[in-house]
Amino acid sequence: MSTNRRDFIKKAAIGAVGISLGSTSANAMSAKSYSKIIGANDRINVAIQGLGRRYGSYMKPIMDKKNNIELSYLCDVMKSQRDKAGQKVREESHHKPKLENDIRKVLNDKDVDAIFMATPDHWHAPGACMAMQAGKHVYLEKPCSHNLKEGELLIAYQKKYGKVVQMGNQQRSSLQSQEIIKDIHNGVIGDVYNAIAFYTSKRGRVPNQVQTAPPEGLDWDLFQGPAPRRAYTDNTWDYNWHWYGWDYGTAEMGNNATHELDIARWALDVKYPEHVDVRSGKFHYKDDGWEMYDTMEATFRFGGNRTIQWDGRSRNGYDKYGAGRGTIIYGSNGSAFIDRDGYKLYDIKGKLVKENIIPGLENGNALGGGGGLTVAHTLNFFDTIRGKAELTSPIEQGAISQMLTHYANIASRINQSFDVDENTGRIFNREAMKLWSREYEPGWDIKSV
DSSP states (O other): OOHHHHHHHHHHHHHHHHHHTTOOOTTSOOHHHHTTOOSGGGOEEEEEEOOSSSTHHHHHHHHOGGGOEEEEEEEOSBHHHHHHHHHHHHHHHSOOOEEESOHHHHHTOTTOOEEEEOSOHHHHHHHHHHHHHTTOEEEEOSSSOSSHHHHHHHHHHHHHHOOOEEESOGGGGOHHHHHHHHHHHTTTTSSEEEEEEEEEOBOOOOOOOEEOOOOTTBOHHHHHTTSOOOOOEETTTTTGGGTSOTTTOOHHIIIIIHHHHHHHHHHHTOOSOSEEEEEEEOOSSTTSSOOSOSEEEEEEEETTTEEEEEEEESBOOOOTTSSSEEEEEEETTEEEEEETTEEEEEETTSOEEEEEEOTTSBOSSSTTOOBHHHHHHHHHHHHHHTTSSOOSSBHHHHHHHHHHHHHHHHHHHHTOOEEBOTTTOOBSOHHHHTTSSOOOOTTOSOOOO
């Protein structure tokens, strides 16, 4: 990387972070000033860590030549996924990124400016902190953390290293969501008091785990990374890590509730709840390998008599709300339904008074998702690195929304409701606080900064 290009990217990011966090520093150049700088110095070199179902969603904005992005690395612990992704990129763009097994080697490359992290959940926060420490900006897929402590560490690392960290809750980049939530904050439905966030899916039977040798080409040690070591069980590595205990996944709360609960918290303009109550259980295919709850109802009570409810049904496809996923906001003078396609606004009598719907902006329940909202979210990430925009989902906001999912998971695991300090987010329950962090493989824990 040339010194000029490195300096430009560094200064642009500092300026953008300063703008995003409301900095008044004389050194924080305006976004408008950076938008005038083009050419080779504007190029951003990126790497993708994790080449499963999600990475393809970033490829359109990365490979679009007008965005001036260089895809330098494709990284995955599974050889077949590296090879498949590399071949696909070569065929579609005639570009040949380097294929790498170990993200640590990618982070050592000073020419790489930014990392897209689309790994299993347990890798997200440790990988992001390693990347920031190595001077990289991070597009961090949801869930941004595996536990509550990691959310604190992500915010601390971002503040220390001043990198751009976009959480991958892409509905924050929806113009329709931005529009209706601004209207809600301006009183279009009166005083908001309740949100119902929901997700309905038809996930089927999951194989029971059987101890076996890792599949050919899988670096099982690197897959585990920060997690304590255990023998491989079939077929952990290919998506079912979501449901095989708490070593790697965060259940459906981290996997999907992240999105709708973030919209609910944004619309109600709340931070930490005062009380968390959960009812959950595994009610379907009871003899299969799924170890988590597959059904959850959670209630988060906030100050000002505001409430967010979660209704998650992973394996019962009954369409209770008329959509597979979404968020309903109730106010004193009306209500609003918000999902990835847009919104519908209703008056107090339930009459539709306005709608802004564009079907197909983003895949709803399809594995991997992807679509126009991810493209917009990715472009916002690039523009913020260049100093031309502010992040739509900065990590200090994303991490707070993620806390709701962790609260619910903890309440489910200990089978207890609990109170929360609305000022700090800490839990007033000793059993719950034991799950604030997790056990790490020696040498892989995230150091405080």
